[in-house]
Amino acid sequence: NYLDADSATRLVSEFPNQTVCAIIKHNNPCAVATGVSVKDAFIRAKEADPVSAFGGIVAFNDKVDYQTAKELTSMFLEVVIAPEYDEDALSELSKKKNLRVLRFYGLQNAFDIKKVSGGYLLQDEDTVLYEKLKVVTQKEPTAEEMEDLIFAWKVVKHTKSNAIVIAKGGRTLGIGSGNVSRIESLKCAINKAKEFGFDLKGAVVASEAFFPFRDSIDIMAKEGITAVIQPGGSIRDKEVIEACNEYGISMVFTGLRHFKH
Known part of the structure; x- marks a missing residue:
């Protein structure tokens, strides 16, 4: 608790x-x-x-x-x-x-400590949201989409990797967390949203780490998702961006990933 x-x-x-x-x-x-x-x-x-x-x-x-x-x-x-x-x-x-x-009376930033065999791992807490927001596609997100992208990015930061958050109108519609592949987290988030009757057209997606392939974008396009936020940094970033351009999906890079374990 x-x-x-x-x-x-x-x-x-x-x-x-x-x-x-x-x-x-x-x-x-x-x-x-x-x-x-x-x-x-x-x-x-x-x-x-x-x-x-x-x-x-x-x-x-x-x-x-x-x-x-x-x-x-x-x-x-x-x-x-x-x-x-x-x-x-x-x-x-x-x-x-x-x-x-x-x-609660506010947060006290300190260290993130994990126990491993023979000792502990200690690092600074993940307190930075992003380095710089950069639109990397031909289409730019609307003001409403950008607001939802930032909302989803804040949520995905606190979700266990591999993590995907689908959001619309200041609310999560589906969350996929803790899967061993990013595309499985996306599918879980989509299925969760559909389970409760949400329409994904015009929704946005946040991924706490980069997309290694364009396959996730292909799936998003079929569901009507219109904007994506992710760190970038894959060797196939160009292919992922090209996929977004094909479907008219806007994509924003943050320059900072948020692995959580």
């Missing part, structure tokens, strides 16, 4: 100027959404993957009010974490047996 809560807190903290809800399971986001209110963000996130949301960890980057608390207690959750709560919200949440309610 603490590890999931930490992952969730780090994800929602990527959005200082938006109201965001993230639902986490086993250190991976199930769904993430912006909203006009905290309640709206939670409902939109839950609708993106209602199955995985069951028993999840829910994080907010804004104060939880009573109406949001009522929505939260309507289902089984392990943890709710937010920077603040209204008193009546805390009263409502306290009625839910075995629900852990946590408060």
Whole structure:
């Protein structure tokens, strides 16, 4: 629970100027959404993957009010974490047996530590979002697409590799995580979106590392995806860019990958 809560807190903290809800399971986001209110963000996130949301960890980057608390207690959750709560919200949440309610006070950047046989690996935390955004295709993303690309890029940063995030309208539609090939993560994300009835036309895709082949672009085109964000850096970048140009898909390079293990 603490590890999931930490992952969730780090994800929602990527959005200082938006109201965001993230639902986490086993250190991976199930769904993430912006909203006009905290309640709206939670409902939109839950609708993106209602199955995985069951028993999840829910994080907010804004104060939880009573109406949001009522929505939260309507289902089984392990943890709710937010920077603040209204008193009546805390009263409502306290009625839910075995629900852990946590408060966070901001992040403290330090080191990422992994245990290996015989010792530990220590490195700086991944705190940089991107080096420089560069449109590499003939078509440029629209303002709406660019907003969704940045949203999806922030989410995919916190998703275990190989990771793909499909997003539209400030909400994830499908997330593929932890697969041993990038194309499998893409297929998982597409299948997840279709499972809950989302139309992928006009959606965007974020990949936390480069596409080694054009096959992922071919699949995206068939689904109506219109924009992609990825680090770049493959020896076949040119082929991937050419595929995007063939389909009229815009692509943005970030110059920085986000492997998470």
